[in-house]
Amino acid sequence: MKSAFLLSLSAAALAASGALADEIRVLNWQGYGTDLDWSLKAFEEATGNTVVHEYFNSEQEMLTKLRTNPGAYDVVLVNAIYNPQATEEGLLAPVDTSALENYAGIPAEFAQSDLVTEGGEVYGVPWTWGVTSFAVNTQVFDPAPGTLEVLWDPAHAGRVSIRDDAVEAMQIGALATGQGINDIQDLDAVQAKLEALMPQVRTFWGSENDWNQFMAAGEFDVATYWSGSAARSAAMGLPVEFVVPKEGAIGWLDSLAIPATSEHKEAAAQFIDWMIDPEFYVKWDAEGAPASANAEAAAALDETAFNRRVLGDPEVAARVQFQTPVDDGTRQKYLEIWQALKAAQ
Amino acid sequence: MADLVTPAERRRLYTLLSPAYLWLMVAVFLPLSAMLFFSFLTDMPQDAPDWGVTLGNYAEFLSNPTYGTLMAKSLKLAVTVTLFCILIGYPCALVLAKSIKGRAREALFLMVILPFWSNSLVRIFSWAIVLRGNGVLERAINWVLPFDVRLNLMFTTDAVVIGLVHSYLPYVILTSYLALQAVDDDLIDAARSMGASKLTILRRILLPLSLPGLLAGAVLVFVPVVGSFMEPRILGGRMGTYYGTVIEDQFVAVYNWPLGAALSFILLAVVIVILAAASPVLKRAQT
CATH class of the missing domain: 3.40.190.10 (Periplasmic binding protein-like II)
Known part of the structure; x- marks a missing residue:
């Protein structure tokens, strides 16, 4: 009786962990931040989710892949100038930003930009610029x-x-x-x-x-x-x-978005949150990264870092035309x- | 002649020919027809659901003077490269066919064929290393000569010509060599015994008899060079925009496959017209 109870308990635990551990598929340029080995390993340890990558070589190819492979991707890198088109074509799902702990660090000029929002919904989480x-x-x-x-x-x-x-x-x-x-x-x-x-x-x-x-x-x-x-x-x-x-x-802005046909939206949101985490960004910047769209991440950098010293300077930022x-x-x-x-x- | 073929012979003919033609059908004809189809579209079907049929891509060639300019530039490049290939290749073939015998010929032949065995991209990048400022060539020259020489060949039209001549020279040498070797040595001996000078022998006997081979080589060089894009792009720098590079741009950078396909077929048409115009000369050479 007791052993049967334990057995069902462990089976339930197993099922629960199975439901949590998703394999999410990311569509991005090769070697562009999301596919760093050390980060993926840490992400898997923290959340149980594994990450698989697929790459594109141009924005047009990225759009074609989203159109022709519904359900194949969970997170996609979209340059902000392509967000409105992708949103209009119904390729992207709105992102529930309340689930993203680090979203608050993104300043309004990025987070509420017309490019990544549509009708009050967020269709792209500003990631790098x-x-x-x-x-x-x-x-x-x-x-x-x-x-x-x-x-x-x-x-x-x-x-x-x-x-x-x-x-x-x-x-x-x-x-x-x-x-x-x-x-x-x-x-x-x-x-x-x-x-x-x-x-x-x-x-x-x-x-x-x-x-x-x-x-x-x-x-x-x-x-x-x-x-x-x-x-x-x-x-x-x-x-x-x-x-x-x-x-x-x-100036250009890259966002991370969730395709409308994704079957692992929750895990995808976890991954995006991981990507805008200041802790991740500081480590990435040491290897040569673009500027983070998360102000807290930029502030966490060493004062001599290019992305803080030059791009973090408000006078310089004012000269940039997006x-x-x-x-x-x-x-x-x-x-x-x-x-x-x-x-x- | 077709009447003379017996059923058994015909069967044998079909069995021998069908693999080649089947292969050509699958690997050349089908993709080419797909390209021809694309060249009449407004958009690629997978990108735009509202694609339609148009002649606009061909009209684009006429309405935008850039394409005409580039076509002329590419044709000029092809003529230059072909002339250099003949000037360098024909004497080489002559010596190989008529003066050198045995082992030495084999060794020299190997050196002619060697570029064929290496990847074309590797060849071009080796030229880039040789030609660039303070590169292998400049250093070698400055090592020999007492005064300072700056060649600055990299990223010029000259660099493109050098790279292309190197790539296509073997065609001229091989075809001319085969034609020259077929010339009977007795003819040359006879001419010499009647007092003909070396130049007369070349002009009256060797050149006319080997002309079909030489022209075949020239065509083999001319046609691919008109559409070349890799050598101009890597060696030509800002001078390296040609008709071929613009076609490549349409396919890999701008994603306007219909326009790229249309430009390719216009190139094909121009090449066919040029060869047709030259065909009286080619025919005369054959007889």
Whole structure:
């Protein structure tokens, strides 16, 4: 009798733990924070949930995967400019933020941004943010320049690089001509500015790896770059300093979202909470991370850390213009201008 | 000739031909027809439920001057590379076929074929190491010469031509070599005995008789170089935008497969037109 009771008790316990221990599937860029081994191990110990990853190579691929594989993913990384589209298509589920202990640390300008909320519901939890601007070789520049005009400086002709990306190039051109990046009024001015930049350019870069190799080989004096990548390059020992110039910089925000078809929404929320935890972020930052959208996490960093020293500076943050969605027509227009500029070389 | 084939022979013919044609059907014809279909769509069906059929992708080529400019640029590149391949490859084939015999020929042949055995990406990156500033080439030259030489070849059109010539040279050498080897040595001896100079022998006997091989090699170089994208992208830097790189962009960066497919078929059409225009010359060479 007693043993039967114990048996049923242990069976119940087993069933309970079985219900709690989910396998959640995360869709993200490879090597972008969610798939760090030490963090996943600690997450599994803390919650019992295991995490499996799948990767995408572009935002378009991410959207296609969400559309064509319902139920396959529980957490997905969505760049905030794609949140409205994904929400509108019904791909994302609203997130119950009351279940997220660390959500309170996210400042209102991120948490209540139109990009990640819709009708009072939260469809994306702001996770990381960063800046697209430029970085310089510190062996050439001392101190680092404070203006974007350095890309056009004849002294560095043939030692400049920008990324081969139409939208990014046009937005850099907009900053250099004193325009808003999300609403470029004078396209001709931007085109003329970029045309003047072309003879300065050594080559275009495509990926972070490209950038590091060219910089290590001494091909570049100054090149456009991403803040998080610059932190990683510097951590690797490259003589690199990231600059947020007086003309401003392009800001982006990445959010973690739960697909509408997810079958493990509770465990997914636990994982998102884990990802915005200051304790996790401080460890991640040591390996080279973008800025955390959680103010408490940023405050927990060492004072010398780039993400606190530079991006944590309110004066710098004020210069950052955050990207809003680019519609297909505008994207096409930018692409035509950019391709014409490249073809004319 | 078809009438002469007996049923038994015909059966044998089918058995021998069907594997190749089945393979071509599955691996070339089907994907290519899918691409042709895509080139007439407004959107890819899996991305937009409201996709439709359009000629707009082809009209885009005409309405946007960028594509025409790039097509001309790519054709010019292909002509340059083909000329260099002939200038370097034909003399090499001549020497291999007519002057060198035995072991030495085998060894030289191996050196010609060797680039074929390595991955093309590896080849291009090795060129990048050689050509870049303070790279292997510059250091070697500065080591030999007393004064300082700055070549600065990397990320120029020259670098793209060098990389492409290296990749495609073996085609010209191999086809010319086969044609030259078929030329009867007795013809050359006869010409020489009648007092023909070396140049006359080359001009009147060797060149006309080996022209089919040389032209076949030239076509084999010209066609892929017009659509090349990897070498321009890696070696060309900011000069490296060509028709092929724009097609690649449509597929991997912008996700406009319909436009990419349409641009590819326009390229195919242009190449076919050029080859058709050249076909009288090609035919004359054959007879």
